[in-house]
Amino acid sequence: MSYLSELNTKKQYKARVKQTHRLTPTNKEEIREIILEVEDPSFKCKVDQSFGVLVKHSSDFGNEYHHRLYSVADLPATENGHTKITMLVKRCSYVDEFSGELYHGVSSNYLCDRRVGDEITITGPFELPFKVPEDKNANMILIGMGTGIAPFRAFIKHIYSQEKEWKGKIRLFYGAKSGLELLYLNDKDGDLTNYYDKATFEAFHALSPRPHWNDPILLDKAIESRAEEILEMLSSANTYIYIAGYEKVKENLNKAFINIMGSKEKWENRKAELIAGKKWAEVIY
Numbered sequence: 001m002s003y004l005s006e007l008n009t010k011k012q013y014k015a016r017v018k019q020t021h022r023l024t025p026t027n028k029e030e031i032r033e034i035i036l037e038v039e040d041p042s043f044k045c046k047v048d049q050s051f052g053v054l055v056k057h058s059s060d061f062g063n064e065y066h067h068r069l070y071s072v073a074d075l076p077a078t079e080n081g082h083t084k085i086t087m088l089v090k091r092c093s094y095v096d097e098f099s100g101e102l103y104h105g106v107s108s109n110y111l112c113d114r115r116v117g118d119e120i121t122i123t124g125p126f127e128l129p130f131k132v133p134e135d136k137n138a139n140m141i142l143i144g145m146g147t148g149i150a151p152f153r154a155f156i157k158h159i160y161s162q163e164k165e166w167k168g169k170i171r172l173f174y175g176a177k178s179g180l181e182l183l184y185l186n187d188k189d190g191d192l193t194n195y196y197d198k199a200t201f202e203a204f205h206a207l208s209p210r211p212h213w214n215d216p217i218l219l220d221k222a223i224e225s226r227a228e229e230i231l232e233m234l235s236s237a238n239t240y241i242y243i244a245g246y247e248k249v250k251e252n253l254n255k256a257f258i259n260i261m262g263s264k265e266k267w268e269n270r271k272a273e274l275i276a277g278k279k280w281a282e283v284i285y
């Protein structure tokens with residue numbers, strides 16, 4: 001996480017928790033949607049950005065604060081100079097491979113424990129590596145796993161509510177361990193499902209068929225089952241591929257794109273072109 005030390009944390013803002021609610025059932029990993037309000041009018045935030053959360057926490061490395069980034073998960077709203085931002089947070093924990101001890105992630109646990117009215121310190125905003133393309137004819141393959149849906153949910157809402165007449169194709173692959181952990185597609189009030197009638201938008205679930213088993217999410221199968229269309233999109237010079245989520249998706253993705261392109265070499269060449277043209281970006285954590 002060395003890039004974190006390069007971020008400017010001097011610009012700090014107080015943010016108050018306006019809402020916090022758990023999106024996943026209690027027998028699944030805890031993921032919360034938290035809405036913050038920033039009173040300082042100099043804080044401005046856009047959909048393709050992230051912001052930092054600073055938690056007072058001394059570490060073995062002598063740091064006094066713990067700093068972690070979170071993607072903007074909805075359209076930021078400004079009213080009377082106050083800005084409301086939405087975030088999605090998964091409560092993280094891990095077992096240290098040497099000591100075997102269970103550790104709780106500092107920032108995610110701090111955020112999940114906050115209640116309405118609590119004040120926290122945020123930094124930023126910071127640019128995410130992916131941007132909403134300026135060209136309305138651009139195609140996008142968006143791959144969001146778990147909380148990786150956050151930036152793309154904001155993208156899609158922005159594109160269909162504020163960018164008039166988007167003409168490019170948008171294909172969202174949305175992965176989770178089980179249907180119960182699909183954070184927004186299940187939303188009874190609509191949300192992403194509000195855009196299902198848009199001619200240019202389609203969303204696909206990439207779920208493990210065995211939710212109780214800890215096997216990798218079958219993202220590759222979800223992508224490969226649309227191989228024809230994905231190949232067509234990959235053949236167009238105006239296609240962007242953005243990925244957000246967990247490290248383990250990278251291997252599945254490579255497998256899927258190699259199969260679709262027909263060989264490792266073809267995929268590596270195409271990926272190199274996408275990277276060179278700033279049409280490939282990933283936020284993996």
Ligand SMILES: Cc1cc2nc3c(=O)[nH]c(=O)nc-3n(C[C@H](O)[C@H](O)[C@H](O)COP(=O)(O)OP(=O)(O)OC[C@H]3O[C@@H](n4cnc5c(N)ncnc54)[C@H](O)[C@@H]3O)c2cc1C
Binds near residue numbers: 283
């Ligand atoms: C641009 C960007 C956007 C992000 N957006 C989101 C978002 O929208 N939502 C979200 O929930 N997260 C997001 N993240 C991830 C987030 O920043 C944090 O990394 C995450 O919440 C965990 O932070 P933490 O302080 O709770 O855990 P930490 O205390 O930093 O560390 C725990 C994590 O590090 C790993 N780890 C550390 N040490 C060990 C060890 N000894 N053994 C095994 N594992 C270890 C484990 O994976 C563990 O979960 C984003 C990250 C980036 C870079």
